[in-house]
Structures are given as structure tokens and as C-alpha cells.
Amino acid sequence: ETGVTQTPRHLVMGMTNKKSLKCEQHLGHNAMYWYKQSAKKPLELMFVYNFKEQTENNSVPSRFSPECPNSSHLFLHLHTLQPEDSALYLCASSPRLAGSVSYEQYFGPGTRLTVT
Amino acid sequence: SQKIEQNSEALNIQEGKTATLTCNYTNYSPAYLQWYRQDPGRGPVFLLLIRENEKEKRKERLKVTFDTTLKQSLFHITASQPADSATYLCALVSDSNYQLIWGAGTKLIIKP
Numbered sequence: 001e002t003g004v005t006q007t008p009r010h011l012v013m014g015m016t017n018k019k020s021l022k023c024e025q026h027l028g029h030n031a032m033y034w035y036k037q038s039a040k041k042p043l044e045l046m047f048v049y050n051f052k053e054q055t056e057n058n059s060v061p062s063r064f065s066p067e068c069p070n071s072s073h074l075f076l077h078l079h080t081l082q083p084e085d086s087a088l089y090l091c092a093s094s095p096r097l098a099g100s101v102s103y104e105q106y107f108g109p110g111t112r113l114t115v116t
Numbered sequence: 117s118q119k120i121e122q123n124s125e126a127l128n129i130q131e132g133k134t135a136t137l138t139c140n141y142t143n144y145s146p147a148y149l150q151w152y153r154q155d156p157g158r159g160p161v162f163l164l165l166i167r168e169n170e171k172e173k174r175k176e177r178l179k180v181t182f183d184t185t186l187k188q189s190l191f192h193i194t195a196s197q198p199a200d201s202a203t204y205l206c207a208l209v210s211d212s213n214y215q216l217i218w219g220a221g222t223k224l225i226i227k228p
Contacts, residue, residue, distance in 0.1 A: 004159070040124065042218040043160075043205070056215060090159050104150060105216065107159025 002026055006091050006108035014116055015081060021111045023074040023091030030096045032074045033105065034066060037088040049074060050096070081115045088112055118143045120208060122219035129196050129226050137191040137222050139206035146208040149182055149189050154203045154221065163204075164191075196226045 004025045013019050025032065034046040048056035049068040063085075065077040074091055092105040121140045129135040139149070147168050152160035166173040166182045166189070173180045179192040193200050203221040210217050 040220060042120070042220045043207075043216075045215055048215065056213065092159070104162035104165060105160075106162070109157070110159050112157075 004091060004093055004106050004108035006089075006111055008111060009109060010112045010114075012114045012116060013078070013081065015083070017081075018077070018079040020078065021076040021089055021091075021113075023076075023108055025072055025074075025091075025093040025106070025108075027093055027106060029093035029106070030071050031094045031103075032068060032071070033092040033094075034074065034076050035090040035092065037090055037110070043090070047076075078113075081113075083115050086113055086115045118208075118210060118217055120206060120217060120219040122204075122206060122222045124220060124222070126223040126225055129224065131196060131198060131226055131228050133196055135193040135196045135200065135224055135226065137204050137224065139189040139191065139219055141187050141208055144187065144208060145184075146210075148209045149180075150207045150216065151178075151180055151189075151191050152205040152207065154205055160205055193224075198226045198228050200224065201226045 007022045011019060030051050032049045036044045036046055045058050046060045047066040052068050052071055063080050067075040088110045090110045091108040094103040094105045119142045123138055148165060150165045151163045153163055154160040164173055164175055164178060164180045166180045168184055177194045181190045189206060201224055203223045205221040206219045207216040
């Protein structure tokens, strides 16, 4: 596997379910990101991890819980979601956090989530 | 608040012509601007990065300009091909937390 992989690619879940999204990067990067992408809207940054430490949580509801066990793996645990949470969830990585330099980000294919 | 605007209407261009996409921003003094391509059902793919002190950047058939006075970036694809059809996203580095802030993207359709 190369680049950034995400599983599952599609997920349908009820509002009372618990599920997890998985992301793995094979690029040796140190920073990983979760984004939400809804139709016709800009990417919304949800969480940022740098060297396994969470550095950003953009006011994301607690029904989304991230986990980063190491620099290569990132999870997004989902529970009691709402229909408005249906979206494409994208994972990305970059060599390191931006700081004063803007590094390009490498994205996975995303998980298309539908909450019924 | 910081805001990025891209034309929400799809841009239809005849094959072989130059396609030009616009990215405008407000309440910003970004040091960097990035352009990405996104195909349906896929994640964005990085294309080009331009710094505030660079007026223009080129990569093969792609050209990006960055006008900090107008607060605008233009993205050009010359000799466009149907395979260039995709949604193109611009992103700026936030000057508060250095994270990327994204435009909603412009869908480009190249007609044969």
C-alpha cells in the first residue's frame, strides 16, 4: 500500500450505532488530520495530530472521538451521530505541522458516511 | 472572519482552450496559497504551492498567480483536455494557527 488509505470506503449507520473510521499513511509523515467534506461546502478541519499528540480540535461535537496510536495510524470513533453528520470524511497527512511553513497535504480517498 | 471564495458555478471550457479559475480571500495576509484537484469520490490531490513573494508559479500546463494587493489567486490550465475535468480547490494558511483554510472549489468541465 502506498500513500494514505482509509477504511471503510462507505459506511451506513443508525443514530444509535458505534463505528470507527481508520486511516493509515505510508509516507513517513508526522502530522495527520481529519476533515469533514459536505456537498458544496469547504473542507472543515476537525482534528490535527502531530507526533501522536492532538494539537487541534475545532469545536467538534463529542460524538466524534479521534485516536492516534502512532504517527502512521489515525482513527475516528463515531457514536450517536445525527443525520447532518452524513458527509465524506477525509484523512490527510503532511511531513510535519505547518508552523511557519505551509506543507502540502496528502489525502486518502475518504469514507462516505450516511447516518440514517 | 477569514474567508475564501471560489466561483461556485461550474466552468465549461472547450478542449484546447485555457481554463482560468479564481480564488479570492478576505481578512487575510496569507504567506502561502495552495491549489488542489479533487475527482469525484476521491480525496484532494496537491498541485501547486505559491508563496506571497512569488508572483507566478508554473508546472507543466499549470500556472498560478498570487496578487496580495487584489487578494486573489488565479489558476490557469493551458491546452485544456477532458482529463482536466475535476473540482479545483484553493487553500490558504491561516495566520492564526497555520492550518489550511479551504475554498469550496470550482468544478471545471472540459468539453471535447
